[in-house]
Amino acid sequence: MPPTQDEKAGRFRALHEGDAFIIPNAWDAGSARVFAALGFGAIATTSSGFAFTLGRSDGAATLDEVAEHVRALDAATDLPVSVDLENGYGPAPEDAARAIARAAGAGAVGGSIEDYDPETGLYALDHAVERIAAAVETARGLGFPFTVTARAENHIRGNPDLDDTIARLQAFEGAGADVLFAPGLRTGDEIRAICAAVGKPVNVLAYAGLTMRDIADAGGTRISVGGGLTWVAINAMAAAAGAMRDDGDFSALTGPGPIRAWIGG
Secondary structure, three states, X not given: OOOOHHHHXXXXXXXXXXXXXXXXXXXXXXXXXXXXXXXXXXEEXXXXXXXXXXXXXXXXXXXXXXXXXXXXXXHHOOOOEEEEOOOOOOOOHHHHHHHHHHHHHOOOOEEEEEOEEOOOEEOOHHHHHHHHHHHHHHXXXXXXXXXXXXXXXXXXXXXXXXXXHHHHHHHHHHXXXXXXXXXXXXXXXXXXXXXXXXXXXXXXXXXXXXOHHHHHHOOOOEEEOOOHHHHHHHHHHHHHHHHHHHHOOOOOOOOOOOHHHHOOO
């Protein structure tokens, strides 16, 4: 029998209680199956990667579309799914709460809410905290341990103020968030400062200048890659297509290899 949502939620929570782990970000059902075959313990979505599959820029998918995407990812594997819910698809606390409910209804066992609005910028701290509190309240009423991740967007939104980021994450922890996340940290010292200042697991967004050991030694618990693997795949495709166009070179067309078996085809 496939695992229940409650069982997947428990497995996801347990991952945060052990050693640092990587959660790859799937952009479609096929990539989710590849990650499952590679032995990862959970998957996350990527807003930029999913938007790419729709032919749009990051932030241009609707909540309805994201819910259908989550449903497809959840059906593709038995892995727990955590969802990048951006700003909750609206500025109000009720919007953040609704996004959590929709994600859970589609099969997810975790989701993140950020403190940035593409129209108005970073939310004032009090308002950002109200939004996280509303998301947490909804999550606690679901009947299973949905993991709420609270994101402080300073470092990728032109305000790399570490003290303000720490203050925001501490406030989000106080509002009940289960995991804390400040994308855009670039050094072990920044990660260490945040991990030392909070009492909840910290998600770190990986980039090419950090290693798994760097992040784990600094105290990070969960390592995500955002749209990174989407762009690895798409850049490889674009390079192969460019070689075909410019040189008539088809040497990259080597077939699916083991991936065919991994995705069940």
